Amino acid sequence: MAAIRVTVVHSSAPREVLEWPVTLPDGAILREALDASPLAQALPGLDIRAAGFGIWGRKASVDQVLRDGDRVEVYRPLQVDPKLARRERFARQGGRTGGLFARGRKRRGR
Numbered sequence: 001m002a003a004i005r006v007t008v009v010h011s012s013a014p015r016e017v018l019e020w021p022v023t024l025p026d027g028a029i030l031r032e033a034l035d036a037s038p039l040a041q042a043l044p045g046l047d048i049r050a051a052g053f054g055i056w057g058r059k060a061s062v063d064q065v066l067r068d069g070d071r072v073e074v075y076r077p078l079q080v081d082p083k084l085a086r087r088e089r090f091a092r093q094g095g096r097t098g099g100l101f102a103r104g105r106k107r108r109g110r
Helices: 030-036 082-093
Strands: 003-013 016-025 052-055 071-075
Touching (some): 016 030, 030 052, 030 071
Antiparallel strands (some): 003 016, 052 071
């Protein structure tokens, strides 16, 4: 039976990446890669059911079939809603001094 090698990756904090290479039978799914990796033992406080998953940066389900060389990513939950963070940042910077229109367009005749 053919085997595939995948890497299970998790970042529990910024600039901290944990990687585990895993060998699985051909046709294995993402859930099997998670079960085969020592992720649960290395991070006992991580709720895997609440985490998001991806393969090479693209969202994936736990039933996704893996291919040789895939990078299985386990995402941590967001601390802040990205839309809310952008709104707050824009409010702090002011409407005219931040964002896309910070430099503005030169007007003719002025």
